[in-house]
Amino acid sequence: MRLNLIVSQWLRKTLVEAVADGKSGGNRPQSEFLDFLRFFRSWISNPLRVAGVAPSSDSLARLITSEISALDAPVLELGPGTGVFTRALLARGVPETELTLLEFGNDFLPGLNRRFPQARIVQMDAALIAEADLFADEAAGAVISGLPLLSMSPRKQEAILAGAFEVLRPGGAFYQFTYGPRCPVPRVILDRLGLDAERLGKTVRNLPPAAVYCITRR
Ligand SMILES: C[S@@+](CC[C@H](N)C(=O)[O-])C[C@H]1O[C@@H](n2cnc3c(N)ncnc32)[C@H](O)[C@@H]1O
Numbered sequence: 001m002r003l004n005l006i007v008s009q010w011l012r013k014t015l016v017e018a019v020a021d022g023k024s025g026g027n028r029p030q031s032e033f034l035d036f037l038r039f040f041r042s043w044i045s046n047p048l049r050v051a052g053v054a055p056s057s058d059s060l061a062r063l064i065t066s067e068i069s070a071l072d073a074p075v076l077e078l079g080p081g082t083g084v085f086t087r088a089l090l091a092r093g094v095p096e097t098e099l100t101l102l103e104f105g106n107d108f109l110p111g112l113n114r115r116f117p118q119a120r121i122v123q124m125d126a127a128l129i130a131e132a133d134l135f136a137d138e139a140a141g142a143v144i145s146g147l148p149l150l151s152m153s154p155r156k157q158e159a160i161l162a163g164a165f166e167v168l169r170p171g172g173a174f175y176q177f178t179y180g181p182r183c184p185v186p187r188v189i190l191d192r193l194g195l196d197a198e199r200l201g202k203t204v205r206n207l208p209p210a211a212v213y214c215i216t217r218r
Pocket of ligand 1: 049051054055056078079080081082083084085102103104105108124125126127145146147148
């Protein structure tokens, strides 16, 4: 019942905004409805990589970026998709020039380049971060991950976490959301890498409801 309400409210909001987009001559920076269609199409063509039928909500974006400030720059975002978390990072005061967006999917790259022209946008598998030398000048203060870790092998998860903590400075944190009931990174991987995971919070204002974990060095 509650889920029905969330879905219908979300559909109503996106349709109203799509109509407003049309009336304003398409001047709005982003149409959630078109993003939904783009996302849904991408999910149809690659359900394991996209692992969600719709972009994350603003509520989840606010939660996953709630501890970030300009002091965390530069910031690395993994799997930005249509850029919901990217917009929230900008709202938290991180300059666009200090953002590195690492996205594997072809479908999302033109939209990211158009919306965030000053960000560094890299098309790459996040499992290869360690080899990419992306933060040679200054280590990152935070990594925000929209990656579908639950649909990845443990080996790939470990490569992503290990690579992320190689580019994170001391005290830096890795933020990950999940639709599951617990941290999507298994304890054995956290132990091997010397990491701890803490639940930052949960939101039911997302389709489906999601939780955010903050992973740090012990
Ligand atoms: C669940 S979607 C999240 C998108 C967006 N962050 C959001 O919350 O709406 C997962 C995103 O991760 C990207 N992705 C999946 N596997 C990846 C990988 N190995 N390396 C980089 N990006 C990947 C997908 O293309 C997609 O954009």
